Amino acid sequence: MEVRYYNQERLLLFKVTEEIDECKVKKIRRRADYEIERFMPKRVVFDFNSVSFMDSAGIGMVIGRYKQTTMLGGKFELTNLTDSVRKIFEMSGVLKLIPEVNLEEEFSGTQKEEVI
Amino acid sequence: MINENEMKLEFLSKSNNEAFARITVAAFVASLDPTIEEISDIKTAVSEAVTNAIVHGYEDKLGLINLRCKIQDRKILIEISDNGKGIENIEMAKQPLYTSKPNLERSGMGFTIMESFMDELKVESVLGLGTKVTMSKVIKETQKNDEVTLEEALRG
Ligand SMILES: Nc1ncnc2c1ncn2[C@@H]1O[C@H](COP(=O)(O)OP(=O)(O)OP(=O)(O)O)[C@@H](O)[C@H]1O
Numbered sequence: 001m002e003v004r005y006y007n008q009e010r011l012l013l014f015k016v017t018e019e020i021d022e023c024k025v026k027k028i029r030r031r032a033d034y035e036i037e038r039f040m041p042k043r044v045v046f047d048f049n050s051v052s053f054m055d056s057a058g059i060g061m062v063i064g065r066y067k068q069t070t071m072l073g074g075k076f077e078l079t080n081l082t083d084s085v086r087k088i089f090e091m092s093g094v095l096k097l098i099p100e101v102n103l104e105e106e107f108s109g110t111q112k113e114e115v116i
Numbered sequence: 117m118i119n120e121n122e123m124k125l126e127f128l129s130k131s132n133n134e135a136f137a138r139i140t141v142a143a144f145v146a147s148l149d150p151t152i153e154e155i156s157d158i159k160t161a162v163s164e165a166v167t168n169a170i171v172h173g174y175e176d177k178l179g180l181i182n183l184r185c186k187i188q189d190r191k192i193l194i195e196i197s198d199n200g201k202g203i204e205n206i207e208m209a210k211q212p213l214y215t216s217k218p219n220l221e222r223s224g225m226g227f228t229i230m231e232s233f234m235d236e237l238k239v240e241s242v243l244g245l246g247t248k249v250t251m252s253k254v255i256k257e258t259q260k261n262d263e264v265t266l267e268e269a270l271r272g
């Protein structure tokens with residue numbers, strides 16, 4: 001998983017690069033919670049562009065980070081859902097709870113300052 | 117002549133075998149020329165059943181998981197069984213959002229995903245003896261332009 005923090009926007013971006021299953025989810029969860037507590041971001045975005053596989057472990061993981069982020073006063077969002085990831089989030093109701101955003105569009109033309 | 121094939125696999129209930137099991141099944145069904153969506157559905161269903169055997173059946177103790185696959189014409193049958201603790205109430209376990217381990221960020225969607233991603237799902241279980249999940253899916257014969265190669269099936 002790649003992690004980026006954009007200071008000005010106070011946006012923490014997680015680009016998940018591994019397959020999301022019960023085996024891999026523990027490590028993702030630990031890293032994400034650590035970074036969320038460290039930065040106390042205004043926005044947390046999970047990017048699924050490079051996720052080639054996800055099962056129900058991803059539902060619990062995303063809802064857990066959503067709770068963690070909102071508890072600390074931030075907004076939690078998802079981006080770049082692949083077809084198979086979308087199918088699972090849709091049927092479990094995740095997309096009714098958590099908004100989907102398009103960061104490329106939002107930030108097109110602006111220069112973002114990355115910290116990590 | 118109808119197309120038939122069969123395979124059997126036995127592996128330890130370790131969580132890194134979740135990926136091993138679903139990739140093996142994907143490679144096995146590749147001969148039926150499934151679409152990317154069909155292969156992804158099958159992999160997800162296998163992953164759910166194997167994960168359940170590991171985390172609920174054996175509760176992270178070591179045990180053996182059996183996986184059998186059969187191809188009958190254009191149908192793939194998958195049977196995943198454990199000799200773990202068994203399920204007390206199968207109807208309740210199959211309900212969407214039901215989980216016996218909510219504290220561990222489980223969503224209780226495993227059986228619901230298996231049911232909706234496959235054509236058929238059967239769950240048999242005896243308390244103290246174990247659980248057997250049988251699922252099947254017919255791979256449609258269509259003009260495909262998103263055919264998966266064996267290489268692609270193995271990747272994800
Ligand atoms: N192989 C098994 N052995 C014993 N109990 C099982 C087995 N498979 C499922 N169960 C029981 O059925 C319940 C529902 O399973 P399901 O896969 O739908 O949800 P979950 O595993 O709890 O959560 P999720 O799959 O979303 O992470 C489990 O919580 C567990 O109590």
Ligand SMILES: [Mg+2]
Nearest residue numbers: 164168226227
């Ligand atoms: Mg499950």
